[in-house]
Amino acid sequence: MSQIQSIRxxxxxxxxxxxxxxxVESVLHDVVARYGYHELRIPLVEQTxxxxxxIGEATDIVEKEMxxxxxxxxxxxxxxxxxxxxxxxxxxxxxxxHNQRQKIWTAGPMFRYEKPQKGRYRQFYQFxxxxxxxxxxxIDAELIIVLRRIWLALxxxxxxxxxxxxxxxxxxxxxxxxLTEYFEQSPDELDxxxxxxxxxxxxxxxxxxxxxxxxxxxxxxxxxxFLDSESEAHFASLRRLLDQAGIEYRLNPRLVRGLDYYTRxxxxxxxxxxxxxxxxxxGGRYDGLVAQLGGKxxxxxxxxxxxxxxxxxxxxxxxESVRNDPDIYVVAAGEGVLEPAFGLAERLRDSLPELKVxxxxxxxxxxxxxxxxxxSGARIALIVGEAEISDQTVGIKPLREDAEQxxxxxxxxxxxxxxxxxx
Numbered sequence: 001m002s003q004i005q006s007i008r009x010x011x012x013x014x015x016x017x018x019x020x021x022x023x024v025e026s027v028l029h030d031v032v033a034r035y036g037y038h039e040l041r042i043p044l045v046e047q048t049x050x051x052x053x054x055i056g057e058a059t060d061i062v063e064k065e066m067x068x069x070x071x072x073x074x075x076x077x078x079x080x081x082x083x084x085x086x087x088x089x090x091x092x093x094x095x096x097x098h099n100q101r102q103k104i105w106t107a108g109p110m111f112r113y114e115k116p117q118k119g120r121y122r123q124f125y126q127f128x129x130x131x132x133x134x135x136x137x138x139i140d141a142e143l144i145i146v147l148r149r150i151w152l153a154l155x156x157x158x159x160x161x162x163x164x165x166x167x168x169x170x171x172x173x174x175x176x177x178x179l180t181e182y183f184e185q186s187p188d189e190l191d192x193x194x195x196x197x198x199x200x201x202x203x204x205x206x207x208x209x210x211x212x213x214x215x216x217x218x219x220x221x222x223x224x225x226f227l228d229s230e231s232e233a234h235f236a237s238l239r240r241l242l243d244q245a246g247i248e249y250r251l252n253p254r255l256v257r258g259l260d261y262y263t264r265x266x267x268x269x270x271x272x273x274x275x276x277x278x279x280x281x282x283g284g285r286y287d288g289l290v291a292q293l294g295g296k297x298x299x300x301x302x303x304x305x306x307x308x309x310x311x312x313x314x315x316x317x318x319x320e321s322v323r324n325d326p327d328i329y330v331v332a333a334g335e336g337v338l339e340p341a342f343g344l345a346e347r348l349r350d351s352l353p354e355l356k357v358x359x360x361x362x363x364x365x366x367x368x369x370x371x372x373x374x375x376s377g378a379r380i381a382l383i384v385g386e387a388e389i390s391d392q393t394v395g396i397k398p399l400r401e402d403a404e405q406x407x408x409x410x411x412x413x414x415x416x417x418x419x420x421x422x423x
Contacts, residue, residue, distance in 0.1 A: 009114070009122030019322040021307070024314055025107065027153045028127050028305070035146050037103040037129055042086040044109070048076040054085035054289055056260025058200040060193075065112040079111035083128040084261070084286065084302055085293070091132060092295040101133030107307075119277040119309045127310075130302030132290070137234050140265045140285065140301055141241035147269060147281055147303065148247055154310075156317045159269045159280060161247065164255040165235040166262055167227045169288060175226040176202055182220055189216045203256050222253040231264050238265060261286040265301065273316045280313055281305045325377030326358035327421060329399075333366035334386035341384040344394065344410065348382075351414040355421060374399055380420055382413075396420065 006012060013021060029039075048068050055061050067079040080086055083106050091097045091104075107127045114120060129146065131139045144161065151159055166172055179202045183190060190198065191213060194205045206217055227235070242249060249267075257266045266284030274280075283303025290298035315321075328348065332341035345359045358376055360369045366385070373381040383395030383405070394413055397405040398420065408416045 007122070009116035011121055011123070015324070016321075017311075019324040020314075020319075021311065022324075023322040024154065024307075024311060024319075025127070028107075028150060029105075031150050031153055032105050032129055032146060034149075035103070035142065037105045037131075037146075040087060040090060040104045040106050041108075042080075042083065042090050042106055044080055044111075045077050046080055046086055046089065048078040050085050050089055050293070051078055051081060053292060054088070054261050055082070056201065058197055058204065059260060060204075061112060065114055067111045067113060081110055081112045083108075083110065083126060083304060084130060084289070087128070087130050087302075088132070088289055088293055088295070088300070092290065092293060097132055097290060097295055097298050101131075103131050105129045117277070119274055119306075119312060121308060125307035126304045127307060128302065128304040130300060132300040133298055134301070135287075135299040137238035137241060137265070140234075140238045141245065143283065143301060143303055144242060144247060144267060145245050147305075148245075150305075151269075154314050154317070155319055156313055158271045158273045158313070158317065160271070161249040162252040162255050162268045162270065163239070163242075163249045164224070164252050164266050165227060165231055165264050166223060166256065166266055166284070167231040168263060171226050171228040171231060172203075172223070172263070175221070175223050178221050178226070179203065179205075183216075186216055189213060201260065206254055206256050217254070223256070224251075224253045234264055257282065257284055261289040261292070263287045267303070271313055274309060274312055277309060279306070280309050323377055324356075326356040327378060328355060328357045328380050328382055328417065329373035329376050329378035330357065330359045330382045330384065331366065331369040331373055332360055332384045333364075333369055334389075337384050337386060337389050340389055344382075344384060344413075348414065348417070352417060355417070370397075380417070 051066060052062055057063070061081050066081050069077060071077055087104055087106060091102060096102050105128060108125065109123050110126050111123055113122055116122060129143065131143060180198060183198055183202060183205060191208070191210050194208055194213065197204045206220065208217065255266055255268060262284040264285040264287065268279055269281040270278040271280055272278060281303055283301070285301040287299045290296065290300060330341055330345045332338050342359060345357050348357050358378065360372060364372070370381060379398065379400050381397040381399055383397060388394050392410050393407045394410060395405050395407055396416060
């Protein structure tokens, strides 16, 4: 019988990797908590209409990349391709936005049917932070500052911030008209995707990665020349706040982001350390999305980090791998020692709850168990044999330093281990 393989683009995170994942995730959790953000857990599956109405039907995500299916009642459902729409839906559904402001984070897998490549998967993980109900540029600045704090906590330096403003829907409508007219003058230079977007969402043409269109796109009108006065003032205030915080950035009037719901501030943190997949974190304002999904008009802004790319960037920035190794490995060799050794291990977990204690399971000779103890990564092997049971003692053998094994009475074991572990 043939083996069942994993689905293309959906990868396993192995035990050797999961310790580093947990460490990086814990840093993210801790940093956003310091700024007053709280966790919201949302479903993996939503009604397809949610993403069509929020992301936009003329986007690659909706047109080409969503995992969509009908349930047994004929309802069209989609595995979430991103988190913002689900967070907004949850806020509306649960009354979280009624005369309230929310600082939210969520994390977990997202799904897009893309061509798998380095740093890009069909099931990928994101860490997502959103602030709903805040209108001023101060929250824009705070969310960007939170990211700077994350880079510092992880020892990441090779990131650059790009910044732009898309204005209001009204100013964007004026810009889209001019942009459409510009691209209509060169129909033969547009690829098929761009021709399809020309009258539906011409701003998406600016996101094209087709090198043959680079010169045409570089000559397109700039959205910053069409900003309304309020958006200009908002953007100027944001830049002053970032300047005051000492955050460097580069203005990029071509940065439009890939989702239709963005308004005003948009930004992206990128790096040159990951090859062609340089974007690590992207975000922006979406002041009209809550009303678009049936709620009361509510200003909002957020960002999302791609976890696979962040883990890779953490590694190339010199971040150390983190293992989930036990502190202590209990070796039980001999007749009638397994039961008392199990009891001893449990008493240790009670008296020293901060330590990880692994019990040898599956039997084996003393030599075989010591090899397992060494491979486990534990710092100490506790040796329980027939003589130790008779004397009510246990052997302590350091595994990561050149030190002699000693024998300790059961009554003094916790104190002795604390001295070893604290070294």
